[in-house]
Amino acid sequence: MHRGKGMKFVGDSRVLAPESRKTMLPKDYSEYPGKTEAFWPNFLLKEWMIGAVFLVGYLCLTVAHPAPLERIADPTDTGYIPLPDWYFLFLYQLLKYTFASGPYTVIGAMIIPGLAFGGLLLAPFLDRGPERRPMKRPLATGFMLLALASIVFLTWQSVATHDWAAAERQGKIVAKVDIDKTSDGYKIASDNTCITCHGENLQGGAGAPSLIGTGLSADEVAKIAKNGTTKMPAGIFKGDAEQLKKLSEFISGLGKK
Known part of the structure; x- marks a missing residue:
């Protein structure tokens, strides 16, 4: 008897044939030309390239326009108006x-x-x-x-x-200056309550600007001390002409090299 003669093959309906099993699998992306592509490396490489372009552009922007910095936080300055991003x-x-x-x-x-x-x-x-x-x-x-x-x-x-002008003034970085608190100018400023608004080191506070590096001349400082400004009422200075001269020269010289 020849090998295999008289043998019959019986199929079981519970077992799927290989051809039927293939129909349940999703088609390969190559069967949809122009509509899809392989995730690796085609799609992922494009994502990386676009991300790199935006990253380089963002880095160039940060170098050309660095984030503005403000002066060191002062917990005693109750007039500071914070502003979030x-x-x-x-x-x-x-x-x-x-x-x-x-x-x-x-x-x-x-x-x-x-x-x-x-x-x-x-x-x-x-x-x-x-x-x-x-x-x-x-x-x-x-x-x-x-x-x-x-x-x-x-x-x-x-x-x-928002008051952007006030925000710029209150956050302005001011160079540190060693103030001679034994000088006549500082004593006159203290006696006339200048340090109450402008701070003990005249760095500004309580809504008042810093008196360091104002760029004003002695005559301009004397005029402001006598006549006041929009936010500083007139009549605060109570000294005589000689004291006003010493005070204006002291303030105008702060921060000058």
Whole structure:
């Protein structure tokens, strides 16, 4: 008897044939020319190249325009007005309104932002439809436009209403100067309460500018001390002409090399 003669092969329907098993696997990306590509290395290499371009551009921007620095923080300066980075300006502006500041700070600082950002967690449950077009998803589109409009408006309000000139003055870096506190000029400044607003070292504070390196002449300092400015009332200086001369020469000489 020849080998295999009289033998029959019986197939089992519970075991899938190799041809049937292939139909359950996703098609290879090569069967969709122009529509997809291999993740490695084609797609990933493109991502890296684009990321490298943006990184180099960002580094060039930081070198050309370094981040502005302010003077060292002074905890005794109660007149300092802090300002957060641009991406938090809308929250900063929110705390200026009556319903979100003062006794209602908790509402502006925690409750309102908590509800807004907590709503992001509910977004997948509020609109579970298969549609992708914005007009077919009114809830998701409406909440997104409302959030975007609120952030843009509050950010714009914060920039438009902030006193940028005062912020520049209060954060200006001033070179350290060794002040002779035994000099007649300093004693006159102390007797006329100059250090009350301008600080013990005349570095500025309580909303008053620094008196170091003002660039003003002695005559200009004497005029301001006598007549005042928009933020400094006249009549604060109570000394005579000789004391005014010593004080103005002392202040005008601070910071000069």
